[in-house]
Amino acid sequence: MLQFNLSKRLATDLSMHIPKKINIQTKPSMIWYGHQITITRRKCVIMMEKESRYAMVFCGLTQAEFKRFPSLFQERLWQEALQVCNHFTEKQYALLSDTLLSIANQQQFIIGHDRSVNAHINQVTELLEILVTYQEHPLPTNRHDAFNFGLRANKMLRKRQLDKDYFVPQEKFVAVCQQLIALSPP
Numbered sequence: 001m002l003q004f005n006l007s008k009r010l011a012t013d014l015s016m017h018i019p020k021k022i023n024i025q026t027k028p029s030m031i032w033y034g035h036q037i038t039i040t041r042r043k044c045v046i047m048m049e050k051e052s053r054y055a056m057v058f059c060g061l062t063q064a065e066f067k068r069f070p071s072l073f074q075e076r077l078w079q080e081a082l083q084v085c086n087h088f089t090e091k092q093y094a095l096l097s098d099t100l101l102s103i104a105n106q107q108q109f110i111i112g113h114d115r116s117v118n119a120h121i122n123q124v125t126e127l128l129e130i131l132v133t134y135q136e137h138p139l140p141t142n143r144h145d146a147f148n149f150g151l152r153a154n155k156m157l158r159k160r161q162l163d164k165d166y167f168v169p170q171e172k173f174v175a176v177c178q179q180l181i182a183l184s185p186p
Contacts, residue, residue, distance in 0.1 A: 045058040
């Protein structure tokens with residue numbers, strides 16, 4: 001199961017996915033935090049995985065896309081994980097594909113935040129704003145451009161309080177994916 005902890009601002013646009021009564025029965029396999037920003041008058045969502053601090057951006061979302069956000073996210077997660085884990089063996093690759101699709105079939109949206117994750121989301125926000133507003137790069141509205149932006153953002157060093165050293169989110173996300181397939185049933 002994927003658990004999404006949304007900022008209040010993002011929860012407004014994704015309210016149709018937030019249940020009136022929260023019933024957490026299953027421990028999530030992955031926990032993501034999300035926040036919404038506006039750049040060049042377009043809504044952008046920055047999602048960040050809790051353990052790895054791996055970020056994915058969704059820019060220029062429409063109301064229709066917010067309605068189908070669970071499937072958009074599932075598709076992007078699957079595609080990006082398979083791309084960044086491109087050194088996996090065929091067997092690991094197939095297992096990761098199946099595991100991610102299975103995990104992403106169950107999604108839970110709640111309002112919540114984590115100060116440490118939010119600080120890292122702010123770093124990604126700042127990078128996106130600099131590239132678009134000051135360096136005049138186009139807003140990464142399609143999957144390809146969003147993934148390329150993510151490659152840049154996910155190579156920025158990050159540090160969590162519980163870590164001794166800085167780490168690269170993309171490398172840590174690969175480790176999270178390896179852990180997922182190690183825990184999946186054969």
